[in-house]
Amino acid sequence: MHAIAHLATLTPLAVAAALQAEPATAEAASGVLGQQIVTGLSNGMIIALIAIGYTMVYGIIELINFAHGDLCTLGAFFALMLVGALGMEAWSGVAGMAGVVLLLAGAAAFCALFNWSIDRVVYxxxxxxxxxxxxxxxxxxxxxxxxxxxxxGGLPMEVFGGGVAAAAPKDFPAMVPDSSLLPDAWDSWVSAEAFLRSSPSWNDPSVWWLTWAPRVALAVLVKSRELNFTTSDLLVWCVTLPLMVALTGLVRCTRLGKAMRAVAQNPTAASLMGIDVDRVIGAAFLIGGALGGFASVIYALYNNTISFQMGYRTGMDAFTAAVLGGIGSMPGAVVGGLLIGVARAISDGYIEARWTNSVVFAILIATxxxxxxGLLGAKLRDKV
Amino acid sequence: MIRGRSLSPSWILLGGAVLLGLLDRPLGLGLVDPMRGVLVFALLGLGLNVVTGFTGLLHLGMAAFMAIGAYAFAIGTCDIYPFQLGFWPAMVLTVVVGAVAGFLLGAPTLGLRGDYLAIVTLGFGEIVQDVMKNMDAITKGTQGINPLPPPVLPGVGELGSEEGPWYWLFLGLLVLAVMACRNLERSRTGRAWLAVREDELAASCMGIAPIPAKMYAFATGAALAAMAGGLWASLYASTGEPGNYDFQVSILALCIVIVGGMGSIDGVLVGSLAMIGVANIALPKLAAWLQARGVVDPSNVLGSPNNWKYLVFGVVLMVMMRVRPEGLLPARLGRVGGGR
Incomplete structure (x- = not known):
């Protein structure tokens, strides 16, 4: 029933009717949609980080690295063990922030080395x-x-529930508070609006070119008042965006990045040019693993629960994102990740959460x- | 047809299964009960072998067809639905529904490259599982459809809790399926499958249409998997919950085919005996033996053999790929239709 009600609010007619009858409903509905987009983007950032790991490996050795999602699971378990071993649940303030940095670094190093060893031993x-x-x-x-x-998860450790139920999902402590960042900001916007309205040019149509930008900004801000943008959202953005920028720089501007692009294009020719192909592939696994490690910690801090099977689910989302964006393309992986995150959130809100996985797989198959x-990928051709 | 109808490993194994059925009760082995699972999974493996072994298409959603078969069989027989067919008509329905489902999946996707096709089949498997879980008006959600009436066989009567008749029924169907697969392999279609597997481009140059050949393979494999699903549901008088037909089952089927030897019917039988035998017979017996001697603590995560299944499957796949990718009893190229 819920789904039908939501769908009804989506149709333009219903929206118009709601606007006339009860403006609050329409605003609430758009607020819900906006909220879902924010949550979806945050989840999408995490998916994008993992998707980069898939796409890097695929771009170079044409392998769908099935184990990548599960590597992230291990990263999250490693982080949870660090939390337990150092008693990090009790850390707060600056120590808490330092703890988050420590977790990120630890899990990234762990996953990078693990991924590299998997490549060395198995692939x-x-x-x-x-x-x-x-x-x-x-x-x-x-x-x-x-x-x-x-x-x-079955280790007899306090954080894992004392080794009782190995398969049970584990609680990950909320080291980043889930407090909303917007209300405070909202107050300053209100005073800004009052200031603008008091200026004489605000109501003068002849200087519209001066006022339209603040008007649009204000309208957006009014809408965003409904949103709940929390510290953990901020954490996700603050970790993922710099990583993506750094990675782009690495691939575009360094010798290693150049070697990676060369190997992706043609491994034989690259090795003839003196590039150590195995080393480059190892580096791709190392970097992809590190990104997966970052993603696993952010995932755990954002969702506050981890389980031994979560890698399959997140891994499939990330792989879908990589395919949707165009496998082998790093910007594609990011775009795909954001799209999948938003699609999941919208499906949760407007269809039904129990169908969301099917929606993602349907997107995958359709793509x-x-x-x-994909969206940004080069035309694929089979190498004969 | 170098070896012709001489004693191949298949017939030795099936003969051994007959002997086991005869001797189980006198010797008190108690193996007939778990062996029924081996027989059902051998059917599933035969289905996957047609797709992955003969035709060379990696298929990661075989469990979905097993689920479709189980639900088709349940809807055909269970008395809460209007059909209420007998065992044999319902089994025919199951096989037909499975084949149609195989066609439907194959038609839009078979033009894809190998690894992409594998991912599509995986996604299909997940979607089918979700549909079974969420369309509870028809599929009863996580409860599954039950109870299913026991099959009634002419001359035997109703199959009840006694294991023997079930065993013979499953064994008989497996023998039929093995014969069907052997003949299919030698048929025009079967030779087209092998040609497409070896080199699609060359095959199409020789006048074989690859997509229809692959489609037949998908439908045949799906039909066999659906049959396995129908038998499984019939055995437990329930479809069970949709989560029973998950990715793990598809991978188990893949392990069976890979361990035995891709494209080898003998291999499927050996593989199902090895994999299901280890998972359903050897591991529980080992665990019971260890626990009886107090070596392991059942409350410990390492103490339950069930917790080792993923590890065993995974290591088997990795080791086989590294050491013997052609399997224990590899298919012999050139056995079929001369060549080489």
């Missing part, structure tokens, strides 16, 4: 094998990681069938 001996052989061993590797996470190169 590297199969470099010349058929692609499906590699894919099957990636699936096998994913299963092993899931099982490791299950065992890890692969109708536009296999």
């Amino acid at each position: 590297r001996p199969l470099r010349s094998a058929p692609k499906l052989t590699l894919l099957v061993s990636a699936i096998g590797c994913s299963f092993v990681l899931v099982n490791l996470a299950l065992f890890w 692969l069938v109708f536009r296999p190169s």
Whole structure:
């Protein structure tokens, strides 16, 4: 019933009717939509970070690295163990912030090394094998990681519930407060509006070119009053955006980035030019793993619960994002991640949460069938 | 047809299964009960073998067709629906529904490259599971459809709690499926499958239309998987919850085919015996043995064999890919239709 009611508010007619009859309803509805977009974007940022790991590896060795999502699970478990070992739940203020930085660094280092070792041990001996052989061993590797996470969750440690129910989801302490950042800001906007209204040019139509920009800004701000933008949202944005910028810089401007692009284009030619292909592939796994580690900590801090199976779900979202954006393309992975995050949030709100996974898979299948190169990807061709 | 109808490993294994059925009760082995699972999964493996083994298409959503089969069978037989068919008509319906579902999935997707196709099948598997879970008006959601009436066989009567008749029924159907697969492999369609697997471009140059050949393979594999699902539901008198047909089951089927040897019917039988035998017979027995001696503590996460399944599957896949990607009993190229 809920879904139908929501859908009804989406139709223009109903929106118009609601605007006339009861302005508050329409505003609330748009506030809900705006909120869903904010939540969706935050989740999408996390998905995008993981998607970059998929897309980097695919771009270079054409492997769908099935184990990547489960690597992130392990990263989250590692972070939770750090929290427990250092007693971080009690840290607050500056110490809490330092703790978050420590968790990010620790999980990133852990995942980077782990991912690199997986490549070294599992994938590297199969470099010349058929692609499906590699894919099957990636699936096998994913299963092993899931099982490791299950065992890890069963450790007799306080943070894991004392080893009682290994498979149960674990609570991740809310080290970043979930407090909204907007109300304070809202007060200053109100005074800004009063200031503007008091100026003589505000009501003078002849100087519209001076006032339209503040008017639009104010209108947006009025809408955004409904939004709940919390500290953990801010954390997500503050971690992911600089990482993406740094990664772009690395790929565009460094020797390693150049080598990566060369290997992606043609491994044989790259090795003939003196590039150590295995080293470059290892670096891709290292970087992808580190990003996955960052993502796992942010995921845990944002959602406050982790389970040994979460990697499958997030991994599929991220992979869908990578495919949607055009697999092999890093900006594509980011765009795809944001789109998938928003699509999930909107599906949660307007369809039904229990169908959301199906919606994501439907997007994945539709993309692969109708536009296999994705939104930003280059035209794919089979290398014969 | 070098080996012709001589004693191939398939017939040795199936003969062994017959012997087991005869000797189980006199010797008190108690193996017939878990062996029924092996037989059902051998059927599922045969289905996947047609798709992945013969035709070379990696399929990661076989459990979905098993689910479709189980639900088709349940809706056909259960007395809360208007159809209330007998066992055999319902089984025919199940196989037909499975084949149609295979066609429907295959039609839009079979032009995709290998790894993309694999992902589409995976997504299909997840969507089917969600549909079964969420369309509770028809599928009864997480309760599953139950109770299903027991099959009635001519001359035997109603199959009840006794294990023997079930075993013979499943074994008989498996033998039929093995024979069907062997003949299919040698048929025109089967040879087209192998040709497409070996080199799609070359096959199409020789006048084989790859997409229809792949579509047949999808439909055949789906039909066999649906049959396995129908039998599974019939055995437990319930479809069980949709979560029973998850990605893990699809991977189990893949393990069966890969361990046995892709494209080898003998391999599927060996693989299902190895994988399901280990998962359903050896691990529980080992755990019971260890617990009886107090070696492991059942409350410990490491103590329950169920917790080791993912690890075992994963390691098996990785090790096989590294050491023996062709499987334990590899298919022999050139056995079919001369060549080489």
